[in-house]
Amino acid sequence: MTRSFLGALLVSILGLVTPAHGEMRALLVGVSDYDKGTGIADLRGPKNDVLLMQDVLKQRGATDVVIVADGVEGAGQPTLAGIEAGFAQITAQAETGDLIYIHLSGHGTRQHDLEGDETDGLDEVFLPSNVTGVKNGGRTIPNALTDDRIGALVAGIRAKGADVWLVMDSCHSGSGMRNISDTIAERQVNPETLGVDISAVEPAAVQQRTPQVAEDTWGGYLAFYATRSNDVAREGNLTKGEGDAQWYGIFTSTLAARLEAGQALSYRQLFQAVLSDMNRGGQFGSSGVQTPLWEGDFIDAPVFGGSETSGVTRFLLDGDLLKAGLVHGLQEGTLLALVNDVSDSPQDVVGFAQVEEAQARSAYVRPVAADCHPDSRDLCPYAGSLPEGAGFAQIELHPVDQVIRFSPVIDFATGLPLAEGNDLEIVFREALSKVSELSGISAEISANAYDVQVVNRGDAVWFGAATQIGQEPVGLKVSIDRTGNVNFEEPLLRILRAEQFAQTLDSLDGSAAFANPSPIEVGAEIVASDLAQLTKPGGRINPRRECRPNYEASQKGGFVSMEGQSDLKQCDILQFSAKGTRDGQRDVNRVHIDAQYCVNVEYELVDGAEVTRNLGDKVVICSDCPGDVPYSAGHERLYLLVSELEENAEALNLKGLVENCSGAQGTRSVRGEVVRSMLSQVGQVGNTRGNMGMGMSAAQSDVWVHSYRWRVVPRTEVFKAAGQ
DSSP states (O other), X not given: OEEEOBSBSOOOTTOOOOOOOOOEEEEEEEOOOOOGGGTOOOOSSHHHHHXXXXXXXXHTTOOEEEEEETTSTTOBOOSHHHHHHHHHHHHHHOOTTOEEEEEEESOEEEEEOSSSOOTTSEEEEEOOTTOOXXXXXXXXXXXXEEHHHHHHHHHHHHTTTOXXXXXXXXXXXXXXXXXXXXXXXXXXXOGGGGTOOOXXXXXXXXXXXOOOOOOTTSOOEEEEESSOTTSOOEEEESSOOSSSTTXXXXXXXXXXXXXXXXXXXXXXXXXXXXXXXXXXXXXXXXXXXXXXXXXXXXXXXXXXXXXXXXOOOEEXXXXXXXXXXXXXXXXXXXXXXXXXSTTSOTTOOOEEEXXXXXXXXXXXXXXXXXXXXXXXXXXXXXXXXOOTTOOEEEEEEOOOOOEEEEEEEXXXXXXXXXXXXXXXXXXXXXXXXXXXXXXXXXXXEOSSSOXXXXXXXXXXXXXXXXXXXXXXXXXXXXXXXXXXXXXXXXXXXXXXXXXXXHHHHHHHBTTTTTTSOOSEEEEEEEEOOOGGGSOXXXXXOOHHHHHXXXXXXXXXXXXXXXXXOOXXXXXXXXXXEEEESSSSEEEEXXXXXXXXXXXXXXXXXXXXXXXXXXXXXXXXXXXXXXXXXXXXXXXXXXXXXXXXXXXXXXXXXXXXXXXXXXXXXXXXXXXXXXXXXXXXXXXXXXXXXXXXXXXXXXXXXXXXXXXXXXXXXXXXXXXXXXXX
């Protein structure tokens, strides 16, 4: 099994951010007025954004609201010093368990990246009121608030144990200079206005900086960005009347309207709702004006720590085009229930549709009757038309076309299946049948060809692609208790979900390579551990201590290509990276399926070309780990899923959607039970009847998959191979 290195050397694979908020506090920053000598156009909306969000937050229970904004009575001035003072004040007030909401409204732009951590060679910056122009060929804007500095300020709050929700309603771009109308304006400043020439940026010397370490006591974070790093954010006139009183940021006003409604949403559902409202035109009558993004680690928690959410994963519907596809668990023939809004209850269905063409991240649907029996080989007939107001779809039923095959239970000593009628064999077959029916994932036992081998040795059953390396059993271990009882249901559900998702990714691997080569070159590197620093078999193992020397060595470089490397051992360290081959922005999901069949996801937005960016944190190989799963050798898979970032669509970020060992299933509240709740979840009516489907009839032209496979070799076999 591998583990991400988040500063602490090894962390539990079952770790989950579960905000349990105490007080809610806020810092609201609005910058409308800029020195005319800079050439920056004043804005009308930020001061209104601040007052609007103050009202919304107080309605939702905020106790302390710090305001730094011009044009707001009693507020601090939004100079660089004033904004940092606001951060200092809210940081001093923050306590463990609090939720700190931070809102930044104003102009944004870009400048040269001096730290060397940006793939496009440019820092995104927020512009306080006292920014000035660059003189004498300088490359950075005086008094600008850089993305790096914002990150450090947020880290200071998280270090106190508070969760942070950051919302930025500003541009992060120097392009897109057109105005839509006289009632909408852009919140961006061309860098040239301030004397910064970014036309010849050459970020070839980019260095990946060591991220700020998040300790176990730190709070979580979530960020909503009004737009992408190379696009513009806009503000508009709500009433189209005279004066500034009704000018607001489009993103802020849309977000505020949803928050004011008091709906029981997760943050993911809230983001989807805001995106949907903006695409439909919202209050400003102009759809598709910008593409917001999110990042963070409590996207599926209830907004403001409120009540449990509906727990339904929903996807945006635009006419007959669904903004989800194969990697979201859809396949040709999937039956969908349609609702008008993401906040509707699962029972507020306004119609049904069936997927008639499934691609990697999108699908086309047809209206069907409620009694449609989904079959990918024989679609249901058209039934009327899609409901006019339908804006979201949830999975109702999947066709069962793919089968996950298991071996019979094999005796480890003899290599032969257990005798027919053996109690353990009977319990396994019954559990597999039950879990398959509940999950909607077809499974069977096959003695000849199988995806998952099942082996019994003593008081445990092992599952894996192959369950033996040398003389040691490997893979997912399920213990048999002293009375002979064994719980197969939870591990089987985990395996089914992981295997079906892996089949989807395997089917996409290389599908677009010839007609449309990947826009990203990926790299996989390793720093191998020194056997002399590992504890010999039989000794007392301290993974943190024995892995630290190799981790410290990896901080100094020393990585070599993993090409041809199929066997890994304790404390080996892996690093995955991507380099764009052409301009543009891409979503990259690093999906790791470990020897325990846990699906782990890291997401990165890769921007620009020709610059290498690390994909997620370093990965530490751990054949002997602390915690609930102390032994973790076996076969592992890792996929890099690359896709083009689409206009006016949610980024393809699979975090929280496909993980199967954290208890956060889709948009379910993270306050549920960890693993035990999964069986009850899949037994519910509607969206949980099926999971990751296949159906590969459509060309995959906008998604690329790069895959890696290796074995984590048991410690005993590593030392044996070395003659020790």
